[in-house]
Amino acid sequence: MNRLYLLGVLLLLLPAFSKAQEYKQIPIETETGIKVHRKAPKQEVQLLFPNLNKIPYYHDQKKLDAIQKLEKKRRYEEALPLLEAYVNNFGIENFYKDTPLIWRLGQLLEKQGQSEKAKSLYRMVLKHHRSDVRRVYSYYDSLEQNSKDYYVPLNYYYEMVEYRKSVATFKPPKGVYLNMGNAINSPYEDYGPTINADDEVLIYTSQRNTQGLNGRANEDLFYTQQVNGYWEEGKSFGKPINSIYNEGSACLSRDGNTLYFARCEAPDGYGNCDLYVATKQADGTWGNIQNLGKQVNSTSWDSQPTLTANEDTIYFASDRLGGFGLSDIYYTYKNKKGEWSPAENAGPVINTRESEVSPFFHPLYQVLYFSSRGQLYNFGDFDIYKTYRVGGQWQEPRNIGPLVNGRGSEYYFTIDSQSKNLYYARSEAQDIHNLDLFSFPLPMEAHPLAxxxxxxxxxxxxxxxxxxxxxxxxxxxxxxxxxxxxxxxxxxxxxxxxxxxxxxxxxxxxxxxxxxxxxxxxxxxxxxxxxTLIDYSVPMVFSNIEFDQNQSDIKEEMKPILDEVAIFLVDHPTYRLEISGHTDSAGDPEFNLSLSQDRANAIRKYIEDKVNLTDGRIDAYGFGSTKPLREEKTQEDRRINRRVEFRLIKPEKAERGGK
Missing domain, CATH: 2.60.40.10 (Immunoglobulins)
Known part of the structure; x- marks a missing residue:
């Protein structure tokens, strides 16, 4: 079923990339049906592909010949609309059989100055190609180098946060990669979380009951209730939901009275796994379990349903024939008679030649989350992405960042109704065959309103x-x-x-x-x-580092720049600092020498105390009047010679965390 299928595809194919968008104010529907104005991505310029769910393959040789003739004569402006119309008629098979035509259309659009539309087509080439396209990758990367994200590696990022704690109250994201613990997770596979509208009941799938059909591991539905902010020990749904067949990947209606879930290898099924629906009875038990029918289910694997906010559409994953890749995201909606319509493919922006699974539709906003190994900019194996629906079209999916997506695989992303916490399943890179449930506060990249x-x-x-x-x-x-x-x-x-x-x-x-x-x-x-860049070959002299006459006390006006130096040392823990105190030639040379040393020591102590530096990274020297910058003929000459020099010393080796 869902996990059994995923384990079969974990070994295949390559990583990839995503992109931020432009924005404008547009209305977004809420679960109440009221329209509120929120920031949402500006609709991208895309082809509509109206034939996707109508015909498998589009071909018209006469039109192709006409396009080719115009291109040979370099009449590109005339060829462009004909090629765009041709590609717009593509069925699903065209995306891997005729990928060069998508690339060629992108080139023509770029020549005409339509670079954003061209890049959206280049992305499709990279998502759907089935041949060596290193040249396309290289060209696309060159276009995107100043628009894609370059995330700091998490291990280095957390080191920086730790260093900065000594000078600031800023904290790292709370509880990243926080396992939900033994009350929820078991030594076996636990995954597929879904949460009810009140954020009080979490339903999930587990393989802890091992007595399944033909002696295989059995997948069952479990639930846990939140009491005083803590999740209680997970309990089995029991019969009739759980059976000798595999059940899992459920979602609930808002009122909690309708349950959609997957069941595998059942006698009334159409394929490997099918989508089912159950209703809560008057006595609180579940019953009236029904297969959603052959309009929705196929002869293959169909699982992982998620309901839209108004509950008239179900998105789910399927590996049925005729899709873009190993598994795709599909959807079905209720027609005027209240019946579920024939399932349709969610299209080439969401789906790729690899695997897309475990969709989750946000309970309030038009945002779809899903797991993919074929989208662009991938951190590990399967990563979680989000895509916004604008003007009836799904926009380019965005990787929700390294605070959720690690080097392993992440699936089954779910958010509570307030967009406060996330719940999902992940495996470590070293152990892809075991999933646990994780939960922690929702990071910014994953937030629907970000x-x-x-x-x-x-x-x-x-x-x-x-x-x-x-x-x-x-x-x-x-x-x-x-x-x-x-x-x-x-x-x-x-x-x-x-x-x-x-x-x-x-x-x-x-x-x-x-x-x-x-x-x-x-x-x-x-x-x-x-x-202004730091010149390491020249000592720095700050105009506001001036002591009172014959004094070595740190003045208030000095502190801002000394704090800057202190923070630099915290942020760059392998760098050292030399402080040199200098006086003018007036007065006793020995007193000046002692005074300059006292001033350098005072600055060193202030910086060390400010950021808790105790490892001898600062050297302080007093030179008195032995190293003047000018011959002292005027008061200005004396003022310039009275100075404190700061010299930052680079480590011999490059600092960690560089690009």
């Missing part, structure tokens, strides 16, 4: 050239970091965040002092940040 774009560019204030570095975003409402990214090659960065929320941007690099920028996000925001 669609307000903040973008910027980091430039050198002297040369105007782009700089490299790492940028983190902190949700100031909760003091929690959002996963960090490297700045792109052109100096740009971009995050999708939640509107009407306060954020802090932290930009770090070994080339400049950490930049902090607080933003109260009200709408899409774009800005430019200028900074």
């Amino acid at each position: 669609v307000t774009k903040i973008e910027g560019t980091l430039l050198d204030s002297v040369t105007q050239k782009p700089l490299s570095g790492m940028i983190s975003v902190i949700d100031l409402e909760n003091g929690i970091e959002i996963s960090s990214k490297y700045i792109r090659p052109d100096g740009s960065f971009e995050f999708d965040l939640i509107d009407h929320t306060r954020y802090m941007l932290l930009i770090q690099s070994p080339d400049f002092f950490t930049i902090e920028r607080e933003i109260a996000l009200e709408q899409d925001t774009a800005f430019q940040i200028m900074t």
Whole structure:
């Protein structure tokens, strides 16, 4: 059934990539049917492919000959509309048999300046090709290098968070990869979570009952109830839902009285696994179990149903013949008679030549989550993606980021009704054959309302050239970091965040002092940040580091720049600092020598105390008046000679975490 099938496809095919979109205000339907204005992605320019669920393959040799003739004569403007109309008529088989035509259409569109539409077609080529397309990958990557995300590796990211705890109250995301524990999970496979509308009952699938049909492991439905914020020990649904046949991957109606689930190898089934429906009886038991019928089910594997917010559409996974890949996402909707319509393929934007499984439709917004190994920008094996429905079309899926997707496989993503917590199944990269249920607060990339774009560019204030570095975003409402990214090659960065929320941007690099920028996000925001590079060959002298005469006490006006130096040392734990104190020639040379040493020591102590540095990374020297910068003829000459120099020393080896 669902797990048995997934284990069969875990060994195949390759990783891939996704892209952020432009935005505008559009109405999104809520579960109540009331339309509220929220930020949502601007509709992408896509072909509609009206023949997808009507014909398997489209071919018209006369039209192909006409297109080819125009292209040979380089009459590309005339060939473009004919080729676009031809590709728009594609059936599912065309996507792997005629992939070069999609690539060619993208090239013609790019020549005409329609680059975004061209890139959407290049993505389809990469998702649906069945041959060597390294040239296409290389070309597409060159187009996307300044628009794709470069995530910081999680191990390095968490090191940075730990270092920064000494100077800030910002915290890493709460409980990432938090296993739900022995009350829910068993030594066997546990997966397929779904939560009711009140967020009080979690239903899931488990293989802990091993006495199945023909002695094989048996999949059954279990449930757990949340009491005082804790999930109780899981309990079996019992008969008649559970049987000697495999049951799993359920979803509930909002009122909790209708249960959709998969059952495998049953006598009344049409294929390996079918979708069923059950209703709650007056006494609280489940009954009236019915197969959804041959309009929905196939002679293959059909499983993992999810209901839309108004409960008139079911999305599910199937490996039936005639799809794009090993398994696809399909849907069925209720017709005017209240009957489920023939199942249809969800199309080439969601589905790929590999496997798409475990769809989840958000209970409030038009957002579909699913697991895939064929989408672009993949962190592990199966990753979870989200896609927005705008203008009746699914937009390019986005990987929901490394705080959910690790190096192993992730499936069965589910969110509670308030979009506070997520529940999903994952396996470690070393053990793909065992799944446990995990739950933790919903990260930003996975949030359905994270669609307000903040973008910027980091430039050198002297040369105007782009700089490299790492940028983190902190949700100031909760003091929690959002996963960090490297700045792109052109100096740009971009995050999708939640509107009407306060954020802090932290930009770090070994080339400049950490930049902090607080933003109260009200709408899409774009800005430019200028900074000055650190020249490691020249000591730094800060104009506001001036002591009172004959004193070595740290003054308030000194603290902001000393804090910058302290934070730099925290963010770059392999770097060292030398502090050199200097005086003018007035007065007793021995007193000046002692005073300069006291001042350097005072600065060292302030920085060490500020960020709890106790490992001797700072050296402090006092030189008195022995190293003047100028001959002292004027008061200005004396002022310049009275200085504190800071020299940051790079480690011999490159710092960890670089691109």
